[in-house]
Amino acid sequence: MLTVSMTVNGKEVTKTVDPRTLLVTFLREHLNLTGTHVGCDTSQCGACVVHVNGQSAKACTMLAAQVEGADVTTIEGVAKNGDLHPMQAAFKEHHGLQCGYCTPGMVMSALDLLKHNPDPSDEEVRHWLEGNICRCTGYQNIVKAIQSAAQEMRS
Amino acid sequence: MYNFDYHRPNSVDDAVRARGGSEDATFLAGGMTLLPTMKQRLASPSDIVDLSAIQDMTGVCEDDGRLAIGAMTTHASVASDPLVNQKIPALAKLAGGIGDPQVRNRGTLGGSIANADPSADYPAAVLGLGATVKTNKREISGDDFFVDMFETALEEGELILSVNFPVPDKAAYAKFPNPASRYAMVGVFVAQVGGETRVAVTGAAPSAFRVSEMEAALSNSFSADALRGINIPADGMNSDLHGSAEYRAHLVNVMARRAVESLS
Numbered sequence A: 001m002l003t004v005s006m007t008v009n010g011k012e013v014t015k016t017v018d019p020r021t022l023l024v025t026f027l028r029e030h031l032n033l034t035g036t037h038v039g040c041d042t043s044q045c046g047a048c049v050v051h052v053n054g055q056s057a058k059a060c061t062m063l064a065a066q067v068e069g070a071d072v073t074t075i076e077g078v079a080k081n082g083d084l085h086p087m088q089a090a091f092k093e094h095h096g097l098q099c100g101y102c103t104p105g106m107v108m109s110a111l112d113l114l115k116h117n118p119d120p121s122d123e124e125v126r127h128w129l130e131g132n133i134c135r136c137t138g139y140q141n142i143v144k145a146i147q148s149a150a151q152e153m154r155s
Numbered sequence B: 001m002y003n004f005d006y007h008r009p010n011s012v013d014d015a016v017r018a019r020g021g022s023e024d025a026t027f028l029a030g031g032m033t034l035l036p037t038m039k040q041r042l043a044s045p046s047d048i049v050d051l052s053a054i055q056d057m058t059g060v061c062e063d064d065g066r067l068a069i070g071a072m073t074t075h076a077s078v079a080s081d082p083l084v085n086q087k088i089p090a091l092a093k094l095a096g097g098i099g100d101p102q103v104r105n106r107g108t109l110g111g112s113i114a115n116a117d118p119s120a121d122y123p124a125a126v127l128g129l130g131a132t133v134k135t136n137k138r139e140i141s142g143d144d145f146f147v148d149m150f151e152t153a154l155e156e157g158e159l160i161l162s163v164n165f166p167v168p169d170k171a172a173y174a175k176f177p178n179p180a181s182r183y184a185m186v187g188v189f190v191a192q193v194g195g196e197t198r199v200a201v202t203g204a205a206p207s208a209f210r211v212s213e214m215e216a217a218l219s220n221s222f223s224a225d226a227l228r229g230i231n232i233p234a235d236g237m238n239s240d241l242h243g244s245a246e247y248r249a250h251l252v253n254v255m256a257r258r259a260v261e262s263l264s
Protein backbone atom coordinates (compact mmCIF):
# COMPACT_ATOMS: atom_id res chain seq x y z
CA MET A 1 0.00 0.00 0.00
CA LEU A 2 1.00 3.57 -0.63
CA THR A 3 0.02 6.87 0.97
CA VAL A 4 -0.85 9.62 -1.51
CA SER A 5 -1.65 13.24 -0.80
CA MET A 6 -2.98 15.78 -3.25
CA THR A 7 -5.23 18.79 -3.41
CA VAL A 8 -8.58 18.07 -5.06
CA ASN A 9 -10.86 21.02 -5.83
CA GLY A 10 -9.01 23.08 -3.24
CA LYS A 11 -9.16 20.47 -0.47
CA GLU A 12 -6.17 18.52 0.74
CA VAL A 13 -6.70 14.78 0.81
CA THR A 14 -4.50 11.92 1.97
CA LYS A 15 -5.41 8.27 1.43
CA THR A 16 -3.70 4.92 1.56
CA VAL A 17 -4.18 3.06 -1.72
CA ASP A 18 -2.93 0.15 -3.80
CA PRO A 19 -0.11 1.36 -6.09
CA ARG A 20 -2.20 0.34 -9.10
CA THR A 21 -5.02 2.74 -8.21
CA LEU A 22 -5.75 4.97 -11.18
CA LEU A 23 -6.43 8.65 -10.58
CA VAL A 24 -9.97 8.18 -11.90
CA THR A 25 -10.58 5.33 -9.43
CA PHE A 26 -9.13 7.45 -6.66
CA LEU A 27 -11.52 10.29 -7.48
CA ARG A 28 -14.61 8.17 -8.02
CA GLU A 29 -14.24 5.43 -5.47
CA HIS A 30 -12.07 6.90 -2.74
CA LEU A 31 -13.38 10.48 -2.82
CA ASN A 32 -16.87 9.78 -4.23
CA LEU A 33 -16.36 12.39 -6.93
CA THR A 34 -18.28 10.54 -9.62
CA GLY A 35 -18.49 13.45 -12.07
CA THR A 36 -15.30 12.21 -13.72
CA HIS A 37 -16.40 9.39 -16.02
CA VAL A 38 -14.81 6.31 -17.58
CA GLY A 39 -15.87 5.72 -21.16
CA CYS A 40 -13.18 3.42 -22.54
CA ASP A 41 -10.25 1.16 -21.77
CA THR A 42 -7.96 2.56 -24.43
CA SER A 43 -7.28 6.16 -23.32
CA GLN A 44 -9.14 7.52 -26.32
CA CYS A 45 -12.54 8.87 -25.23
CA GLY A 46 -11.74 11.75 -22.88
CA ALA A 47 -14.72 11.18 -20.53
CA CYS A 48 -12.21 11.17 -17.66
CA VAL A 49 -10.44 14.48 -18.35
CA VAL A 50 -9.50 16.49 -15.25
CA HIS A 51 -6.89 19.18 -14.66
CA VAL A 52 -3.62 18.24 -12.98
CA ASN A 53 -1.57 21.30 -12.04
CA GLY A 54 -3.66 23.31 -14.47
CA GLN A 55 -3.22 20.99 -17.47
CA SER A 56 -5.90 18.72 -18.86
CA ALA A 57 -5.09 15.04 -18.44
CA LYS A 58 -6.83 11.69 -18.76
CA ALA A 59 -7.47 10.50 -15.21
CA CYS A 60 -7.86 6.93 -16.49
CA THR A 61 -4.26 6.94 -17.70
CA MET A 62 -2.49 8.20 -14.60
CA LEU A 63 -1.77 6.47 -11.35
CA ALA A 64 -2.95 8.25 -8.22
CA ALA A 65 0.67 7.83 -7.11
CA GLN A 66 1.88 9.95 -10.05
CA VAL A 67 -0.30 12.82 -8.82
CA GLU A 68 1.35 12.96 -5.39
CA GLY A 69 1.55 16.58 -4.25
CA ALA A 70 -0.35 17.90 -7.27
CA ASP A 71 -3.34 20.17 -7.57
CA VAL A 72 -6.30 18.43 -9.19
CA THR A 73 -9.51 20.05 -10.43
CA THR A 74 -12.48 17.91 -11.42
CA ILE A 75 -15.83 18.92 -12.89
CA GLU A 76 -17.14 19.21 -9.32
CA GLY A 77 -14.65 22.02 -8.69
CA VAL A 78 -15.68 24.19 -11.62
CA ALA A 79 -18.93 25.80 -10.42
CA LYS A 80 -18.45 28.54 -7.83
CA ASN A 81 -20.90 29.05 -4.92
CA GLY A 82 -23.58 27.04 -6.66
CA ASP A 83 -23.35 29.08 -9.88
CA LEU A 84 -22.50 27.15 -13.00
CA HIS A 85 -19.23 28.15 -14.64
CA PRO A 86 -19.86 30.04 -17.92
CA MET A 87 -18.65 26.94 -19.78
CA GLN A 88 -21.18 24.71 -18.02
CA ALA A 89 -23.93 27.28 -18.52
CA ALA A 90 -23.10 27.48 -22.23
CA PHE A 91 -23.32 23.68 -22.65
CA LYS A 92 -26.77 23.84 -21.06
CA GLU A 93 -27.91 26.85 -23.08
CA HIS A 94 -26.69 25.55 -26.46
CA HIS A 95 -27.68 21.90 -26.04
CA GLY A 96 -24.03 20.87 -25.96
CA LEU A 97 -25.11 17.58 -24.40
CA GLN A 98 -27.68 14.85 -24.75
CA CYS A 99 -26.95 11.88 -22.48
CA GLY A 100 -24.23 13.89 -20.74
CA TYR A 101 -21.73 11.08 -20.44
CA CYS A 102 -18.96 12.90 -22.29
CA THR A 103 -19.80 16.32 -20.84
CA PRO A 104 -17.50 16.50 -17.80
CA GLY A 105 -14.53 15.63 -19.99
CA MET A 106 -15.66 18.03 -22.72
CA VAL A 107 -15.97 20.90 -20.24
CA MET A 108 -12.59 20.23 -18.62
CA SER A 109 -10.88 19.89 -21.99
CA ALA A 110 -12.55 23.05 -23.34
CA LEU A 111 -11.45 25.05 -20.29
CA ASP A 112 -7.86 24.02 -20.97
CA LEU A 113 -8.19 25.09 -24.60
CA LEU A 114 -9.38 28.58 -23.62
CA LYS A 115 -6.42 28.94 -21.29
CA HIS A 116 -4.09 28.49 -24.28
CA ASN A 117 -6.29 30.16 -26.83
CA PRO A 118 -9.05 32.46 -25.52
CA ASP A 119 -10.41 33.16 -29.01
CA PRO A 120 -10.25 29.92 -31.00
CA SER A 121 -11.68 29.36 -34.47
CA ASP A 122 -14.27 26.59 -34.90
CA GLU A 123 -11.58 24.53 -36.54
CA GLU A 124 -9.23 25.01 -33.60
CA VAL A 125 -12.00 23.92 -31.21
CA ARG A 126 -12.67 20.79 -33.24
CA HIS A 127 -8.97 20.04 -33.49
CA TRP A 128 -8.55 20.42 -29.73
CA LEU A 129 -11.43 18.02 -29.05
CA GLU A 130 -9.74 15.16 -30.91
CA GLY A 131 -9.35 13.37 -27.58
CA ASN A 132 -13.00 13.76 -26.55
CA ILE A 133 -15.56 11.46 -28.10
CA CYS A 134 -19.29 12.19 -28.02
CA ARG A 135 -21.72 9.50 -29.18
CA CYS A 136 -24.79 11.76 -29.11
CA THR A 137 -24.49 15.33 -30.22
CA GLY A 138 -22.57 15.26 -33.47
CA TYR A 139 -20.31 17.90 -31.88
CA GLN A 140 -22.00 20.85 -33.61
CA ASN A 141 -23.57 22.20 -30.42
CA ILE A 142 -20.51 21.42 -28.35
CA VAL A 143 -18.50 23.72 -30.61
CA LYS A 144 -21.25 26.32 -30.39
CA ALA A 145 -21.28 26.10 -26.58
CA ILE A 146 -17.51 26.47 -26.33
CA GLN A 147 -17.53 29.48 -28.67
CA SER A 148 -20.29 31.11 -26.67
CA ALA A 149 -18.46 30.48 -23.38
CA ALA A 150 -15.24 31.79 -24.91
CA GLN A 151 -16.98 35.01 -25.88
CA GLU A 152 -18.53 35.37 -22.43
CA MET A 153 -15.22 34.65 -20.70
CA ARG A 154 -13.37 37.22 -22.84
CA SER A 155 -15.79 39.98 -21.97
CA MET B 1 -4.24 -4.14 -13.90
CA TYR B 2 -2.05 -6.37 -11.73
CA ASN B 3 -0.39 -4.80 -8.73
CA PHE B 4 3.26 -3.70 -8.55
CA ASP B 5 5.63 -1.81 -6.31
CA TYR B 6 5.92 1.87 -7.12
CA HIS B 7 9.17 3.85 -6.95
CA ARG B 8 9.80 7.49 -7.67
CA PRO B 9 13.56 8.10 -7.57
CA ASN B 10 15.06 11.61 -7.72
CA SER B 11 18.17 10.83 -9.74
CA VAL B 12 19.25 8.88 -12.80
CA ASP B 13 21.49 6.65 -10.66
CA ASP B 14 18.67 5.77 -8.30
CA ALA B 15 16.33 5.11 -11.23
CA VAL B 16 18.77 2.74 -12.90
CA ARG B 17 19.38 1.00 -9.58
CA ALA B 18 15.65 0.61 -8.89
CA ARG B 19 15.09 -0.73 -12.41
CA GLY B 20 17.96 -3.19 -12.01
CA GLY B 21 16.51 -4.44 -8.74
CA SER B 22 14.05 -6.72 -10.49
CA GLU B 23 13.97 -8.43 -13.83
CA ASP B 24 10.34 -7.45 -14.36
CA ALA B 25 10.69 -3.81 -13.41
CA THR B 26 9.92 -1.10 -15.95
CA PHE B 27 10.35 2.66 -16.30
CA LEU B 28 7.26 4.86 -16.33
CA ALA B 29 7.42 8.14 -18.27
CA GLY B 30 4.11 9.68 -19.40
CA GLY B 31 2.31 6.37 -19.02
CA MET B 32 0.32 6.94 -22.21
CA THR B 33 1.42 3.61 -23.61
CA LEU B 34 2.47 1.66 -20.54
CA LEU B 35 -0.69 2.20 -18.46
CA PRO B 36 -3.20 1.24 -21.19
CA THR B 37 -1.07 -1.85 -21.83
CA MET B 38 -1.13 -2.73 -18.15
CA LYS B 39 -4.87 -2.14 -17.93
CA GLN B 40 -5.33 -4.73 -20.64
CA ARG B 41 -2.92 -7.03 -18.78
CA LEU B 42 -0.63 -7.17 -21.78
CA ALA B 43 2.12 -6.02 -19.40
CA SER B 44 2.43 -6.83 -15.72
CA PRO B 45 5.65 -5.35 -14.33
CA SER B 46 6.63 -6.22 -10.77
CA ASP B 47 7.99 -2.72 -10.17
CA ILE B 48 7.30 0.65 -11.71
CA VAL B 49 10.10 3.20 -11.68
CA ASP B 50 8.46 6.59 -12.25
CA LEU B 51 10.94 8.97 -13.92
CA SER B 52 8.96 12.14 -13.30
CA ALA B 53 10.87 13.37 -10.25
CA ILE B 54 14.24 13.40 -12.05
CA GLN B 55 14.83 17.08 -12.82
CA ASP B 56 17.58 16.96 -15.43
CA MET B 57 15.61 14.80 -17.88
CA THR B 58 13.24 17.57 -18.99
CA GLY B 59 13.69 20.56 -21.28
CA VAL B 60 15.34 21.75 -24.46
CA CYS B 61 18.79 23.28 -24.81
CA GLU B 62 21.02 24.31 -27.68
CA ASP B 63 24.34 22.58 -27.84
CA ASP B 64 26.81 23.23 -30.66
CA GLY B 65 24.30 23.56 -33.51
CA ARG B 66 22.10 20.82 -32.15
CA LEU B 67 19.05 20.73 -29.92
CA ALA B 68 19.27 18.41 -26.94
CA ILE B 69 15.78 17.46 -25.74
CA GLY B 70 15.38 15.68 -22.42
CA ALA B 71 13.73 12.26 -22.61
CA MET B 72 10.98 13.34 -20.18
CA THR B 73 10.00 16.41 -22.20
CA THR B 74 6.33 16.09 -23.12
CA HIS B 75 5.01 16.33 -26.66
CA ALA B 76 3.12 19.51 -25.67
CA SER B 77 6.34 21.12 -24.41
CA VAL B 78 8.24 20.27 -27.58
CA ALA B 79 5.34 21.59 -29.70
CA SER B 80 5.31 24.94 -27.91
CA ASP B 81 9.02 25.35 -27.16
CA PRO B 82 10.36 28.61 -28.69
CA LEU B 83 13.78 27.14 -29.47
CA VAL B 84 12.33 24.08 -31.22
CA ASN B 85 9.92 26.29 -33.17
CA GLN B 86 12.75 28.55 -34.26
CA LYS B 87 15.38 25.91 -35.09
CA ILE B 88 13.41 22.81 -36.13
CA PRO B 89 9.79 23.84 -36.76
CA ALA B 90 9.09 20.46 -38.41
CA LEU B 91 9.83 18.78 -35.08
CA ALA B 92 7.49 21.13 -33.19
CA LYS B 93 4.79 20.41 -35.74
CA LEU B 94 5.34 16.65 -35.48
CA ALA B 95 5.04 16.76 -31.68
CA GLY B 96 1.94 18.96 -31.93
CA GLY B 97 0.29 16.38 -34.18
CA ILE B 98 0.69 13.41 -31.83
CA GLY B 99 -2.58 11.97 -30.50
CA ASP B 100 -4.69 14.58 -28.75
CA PRO B 101 -3.98 17.42 -26.29
CA GLN B 102 -4.20 15.20 -23.21
CA VAL B 103 -1.84 12.61 -24.71
CA ARG B 104 0.55 15.44 -25.58
CA ASN B 105 0.36 16.84 -22.04
CA ARG B 106 1.67 13.59 -20.59
CA GLY B 107 3.44 11.55 -23.30
CA THR B 108 7.19 12.01 -23.63
CA LEU B 109 9.90 11.87 -26.29
CA GLY B 110 11.83 9.16 -24.42
CA GLY B 111 8.74 7.01 -23.88
CA SER B 112 7.78 7.30 -27.50
CA ILE B 113 11.09 6.17 -28.95
CA ALA B 114 11.73 3.52 -26.26
CA ASN B 115 8.38 2.04 -27.11
CA ALA B 116 9.09 2.13 -30.88
CA ASP B 117 5.49 1.68 -31.94
CA PRO B 118 5.53 1.11 -35.71
CA SER B 119 3.00 3.96 -36.08
CA ALA B 120 4.65 6.45 -33.73
CA ASP B 121 5.69 9.84 -35.12
CA TYR B 122 8.99 10.56 -33.37
CA PRO B 123 10.93 7.68 -34.97
CA ALA B 124 10.56 9.47 -38.32
CA ALA B 125 12.27 12.57 -36.90
CA VAL B 126 15.02 10.66 -35.09
CA LEU B 127 15.87 8.86 -38.31
CA GLY B 128 15.07 11.77 -40.64
CA LEU B 129 17.35 14.20 -38.86
CA GLY B 130 20.05 11.67 -38.00
CA ALA B 131 19.62 12.36 -34.28
CA THR B 132 21.66 10.76 -31.51
CA VAL B 133 20.04 9.01 -28.56
CA LYS B 134 21.90 9.56 -25.30
CA THR B 135 21.44 6.95 -22.59
CA ASN B 136 22.93 6.37 -19.15
CA LYS B 137 25.52 4.14 -20.85
CA ARG B 138 26.34 5.49 -24.31
CA GLU B 139 25.29 7.41 -27.38
CA ILE B 140 23.31 5.52 -30.02
CA SER B 141 23.08 6.80 -33.58
CA GLY B 142 19.49 7.32 -34.72
CA ASP B 143 20.26 5.11 -37.73
CA ASP B 144 20.93 2.17 -35.40
CA PHE B 145 18.24 2.81 -32.80
CA PHE B 146 15.07 1.28 -34.25
CA VAL B 147 15.52 -2.44 -34.74
CA ASP B 148 12.07 -3.92 -35.30
CA MET B 149 8.45 -3.61 -34.23
CA PHE B 150 8.52 -2.44 -30.58
CA GLU B 151 12.24 -3.25 -30.53
CA THR B 152 15.14 -0.83 -30.14
CA ALA B 153 18.89 -1.01 -29.61
CA LEU B 154 18.34 -0.32 -25.88
CA GLU B 155 19.68 -2.97 -23.55
CA GLU B 156 17.71 -4.31 -20.60
CA GLY B 157 17.40 -1.50 -18.05
CA GLU B 158 19.11 1.14 -20.22
CA LEU B 159 17.66 4.60 -19.65
CA ILE B 160 17.29 7.24 -22.38
CA LEU B 161 18.40 10.62 -21.01
CA SER B 162 18.00 12.84 -24.06
CA VAL B 163 17.90 12.99 -27.81
CA ASN B 164 20.25 15.24 -29.70
CA PHE B 165 18.77 16.60 -32.94
CA PRO B 166 21.00 18.34 -35.51
CA VAL B 167 19.49 21.60 -36.76
CA PRO B 168 18.64 21.05 -40.45
CA ASP B 169 18.81 23.53 -43.34
CA LYS B 170 15.26 22.54 -44.01
CA ALA B 171 12.91 19.81 -42.85
CA ALA B 172 9.25 18.87 -43.05
CA TYR B 173 6.99 16.13 -41.78
CA ALA B 174 3.79 15.01 -43.44
CA LYS B 175 1.58 12.37 -41.93
CA PHE B 176 -1.62 10.63 -42.85
CA PRO B 177 -3.17 10.15 -39.43
CA ASN B 178 -5.39 7.25 -38.57
CA PRO B 179 -8.67 9.14 -38.17
CA ALA B 180 -9.50 7.42 -34.85
CA SER B 181 -6.20 7.17 -32.99
CA ARG B 182 -4.15 9.89 -34.81
CA TYR B 183 -1.20 7.51 -34.98
CA ALA B 184 0.57 7.64 -38.34
CA MET B 185 -0.85 5.36 -41.00
CA VAL B 186 2.20 6.67 -42.81
CA GLY B 187 4.38 9.61 -41.85
CA VAL B 188 7.36 10.86 -43.86
CA PHE B 189 10.09 13.14 -42.55
CA VAL B 190 12.24 14.85 -45.18
CA ALA B 191 15.34 16.85 -44.26
CA GLN B 192 18.42 18.50 -45.65
CA VAL B 193 20.84 18.29 -42.79
CA GLY B 194 24.62 18.39 -42.50
CA GLY B 195 25.01 18.24 -46.30
CA GLU B 196 22.81 15.15 -46.58
CA THR B 197 19.26 14.63 -47.77
CA ARG B 198 17.28 12.25 -45.61
CA VAL B 199 13.88 10.67 -46.07
CA ALA B 200 12.52 8.63 -43.16
CA VAL B 201 9.22 6.79 -43.04
CA THR B 202 7.15 5.68 -40.07
CA GLY B 203 3.86 3.78 -39.88
CA ALA B 204 4.38 1.84 -43.08
CA ALA B 205 6.58 -1.02 -41.90
CA PRO B 206 7.38 -2.79 -38.60
CA SER B 207 10.05 -0.21 -37.93
CA ALA B 208 10.91 3.27 -39.24
CA PHE B 209 13.17 3.17 -42.30
CA ARG B 210 14.96 5.42 -44.78
CA VAL B 211 14.33 5.45 -48.51
CA SER B 212 17.67 5.79 -50.28
CA GLU B 213 16.15 6.08 -53.75
CA MET B 214 14.15 9.12 -52.66
CA GLU B 215 17.16 10.59 -50.91
CA ALA B 216 19.21 10.29 -54.11
CA ALA B 217 16.45 11.83 -56.23
CA LEU B 218 16.02 14.75 -53.84
CA SER B 219 19.79 15.35 -53.66
CA ASN B 220 19.69 15.86 -57.43
CA SER B 221 16.64 18.06 -57.40
CA PHE B 222 14.83 19.00 -54.21
CA SER B 223 11.32 18.99 -55.63
CA ALA B 224 8.18 16.93 -55.26
CA ASP B 225 8.38 16.10 -58.96
CA ALA B 226 11.70 14.36 -58.44
CA LEU B 227 9.82 11.78 -56.36
CA ARG B 228 7.28 10.88 -59.01
CA GLY B 229 7.54 7.26 -60.04
CA ILE B 230 9.61 6.18 -57.04
CA ASN B 231 7.39 3.45 -55.71
CA ILE B 232 7.99 1.51 -52.56
CA PRO B 233 7.35 -2.24 -52.81
CA ALA B 234 4.43 -3.44 -50.67
CA ASP B 235 6.38 -6.51 -49.50
CA GLY B 236 6.95 -6.35 -45.77
CA MET B 237 4.68 -3.34 -45.23
CA ASN B 238 2.17 -3.37 -42.39
CA SER B 239 -1.27 -4.58 -43.29
CA ASP B 240 -4.18 -4.31 -40.89
CA LEU B 241 -7.81 -3.25 -40.67
CA HIS B 242 -6.75 0.39 -41.18
CA GLY B 243 -4.99 -0.19 -44.48
CA SER B 244 -3.42 -2.81 -46.70
CA ALA B 245 0.29 -3.09 -47.42
CA GLU B 246 -0.30 -1.73 -50.95
CA TYR B 247 -2.18 1.26 -49.59
CA ARG B 248 0.59 2.08 -47.15
CA ALA B 249 3.26 1.66 -49.82
CA HIS B 250 1.33 4.11 -52.00
CA LEU B 251 0.98 6.58 -49.13
CA VAL B 252 4.77 6.72 -48.66
CA ASN B 253 5.19 8.45 -52.01
CA VAL B 254 2.20 10.73 -51.46
CA MET B 255 3.36 11.84 -48.01
CA ALA B 256 6.96 12.29 -49.16
CA ARG B 257 5.76 14.60 -51.95
CA ARG B 258 3.55 16.54 -49.53
CA ALA B 259 6.46 17.02 -47.16
CA VAL B 260 8.71 18.34 -49.95
CA GLU B 261 5.93 20.53 -51.38
CA SER B 262 5.37 22.15 -48.00
CA LEU B 263 8.94 23.45 -48.17
CA SER B 264 8.68 25.21 -51.51
Ligand SMILES: Cc1cc2nc3c(=O)[nH]c(=O)nc-3n(C[C@H](O)[C@H](O)[C@H](O)COP(=O)(O)OP(=O)(O)OC[C@H]3O[C@@H](n4cnc5c(N)ncnc54)[C@H](O)[C@@H]3O)c2cc1C
Pocket: A042, A043, A044, B026, B027, B028, B029, B030, B031, B032, B033, B034, B035, B036, B051, B071, B072, B097, B098, B099, B100, B103, B106, B107, B108, B109, B110, B111, B112, B113, B114, B115, B117, B119, B120, B121, B122, B158, B159, B160, B161, B181, B182, B183, B184
Ligand atom coordinates in the same frame (compact mmCIF):
# COMPACT_ATOMS: atom_id res chain seq x y z
C1 LIG C 1 -5.11 7.92 -27.50
C2 LIG C 1 -3.64 7.91 -27.83
C3 LIG C 1 -3.21 8.41 -29.05
C4 LIG C 1 -1.87 8.40 -29.39
N1 LIG C 1 -1.52 8.89 -30.61
C5 LIG C 1 -0.21 8.90 -30.96
C6 LIG C 1 0.20 9.43 -32.21
O1 LIG C 1 -0.61 9.93 -33.01
N2 LIG C 1 1.52 9.39 -32.52
C7 LIG C 1 2.44 8.88 -31.66
O2 LIG C 1 3.62 8.88 -31.98
N3 LIG C 1 2.09 8.40 -30.46
C8 LIG C 1 0.79 8.39 -30.08
N4 LIG C 1 0.44 7.91 -28.86
C9 LIG C 1 1.49 7.39 -27.96
C10 LIG C 1 2.05 8.51 -27.11
O3 LIG C 1 2.84 9.37 -27.88
C11 LIG C 1 2.86 7.96 -25.95
O4 LIG C 1 3.06 9.06 -25.13
C12 LIG C 1 4.22 7.37 -26.22
O5 LIG C 1 4.21 6.36 -27.17
C13 LIG C 1 4.82 6.77 -24.98
O6 LIG C 1 5.35 7.79 -24.22
P1 LIG C 1 5.11 7.86 -22.67
O7 LIG C 1 5.95 8.96 -22.16
O8 LIG C 1 3.68 7.93 -22.37
O9 LIG C 1 5.76 6.48 -22.19
P2 LIG C 1 5.27 5.33 -21.19
O10 LIG C 1 3.96 4.83 -21.58
O11 LIG C 1 5.45 5.79 -19.78
O12 LIG C 1 6.39 4.25 -21.50
C14 LIG C 1 6.43 3.53 -22.72
C15 LIG C 1 7.61 2.55 -22.69
O13 LIG C 1 8.84 3.24 -22.78
C16 LIG C 1 9.69 2.94 -21.67
N5 LIG C 1 10.37 4.20 -21.33
C17 LIG C 1 9.77 5.39 -21.07
N6 LIG C 1 10.71 6.35 -20.89
C18 LIG C 1 11.92 5.76 -21.04
C19 LIG C 1 13.27 6.24 -20.99
N7 LIG C 1 13.55 7.54 -20.75
N8 LIG C 1 14.27 5.35 -21.22
C20 LIG C 1 14.00 4.04 -21.48
N9 LIG C 1 12.74 3.53 -21.55
C21 LIG C 1 11.72 4.39 -21.33
C22 LIG C 1 8.75 2.44 -20.59
O14 LIG C 1 9.40 1.56 -19.71
C23 LIG C 1 7.69 1.74 -21.41
O15 LIG C 1 8.11 0.45 -21.74
C24 LIG C 1 -0.91 7.89 -28.48
C25 LIG C 1 -1.32 7.40 -27.24
C26 LIG C 1 -2.67 7.41 -26.90
C27 LIG C 1 -3.09 6.88 -25.56
Ligand code: FES
Pocket: A037, A038, A039, A040, A041, A042, A043, A044, A045, A046, A047, A048, A049, A058, A059, A060, A061
Ligand atom coordinates in the same frame (compact mmCIF):
# COMPACT_ATOMS: atom_id res chain seq x y z
S1 FES D 1 -11.92 6.83 -19.87
FE1 FES D 1 -11.69 6.99 -22.01
S2 FES D 1 -9.94 8.28 -22.13
FE2 FES D 1 -10.13 8.01 -20.02
Ligand code: FES
Pocket: A096, A097, A098, A099, A100, A101, A102, A103, A133, A134, A135, A136, A137
Ligand atom coordinates in the same frame (compact mmCIF):
# COMPACT_ATOMS: atom_id res chain seq x y z
S1 FES E 1 -23.83 13.74 -24.87
FE1 FES E 1 -23.92 11.59 -24.91
S2 FES E 1 -21.86 11.10 -25.31
FE2 FES E 1 -21.84 13.21 -25.55
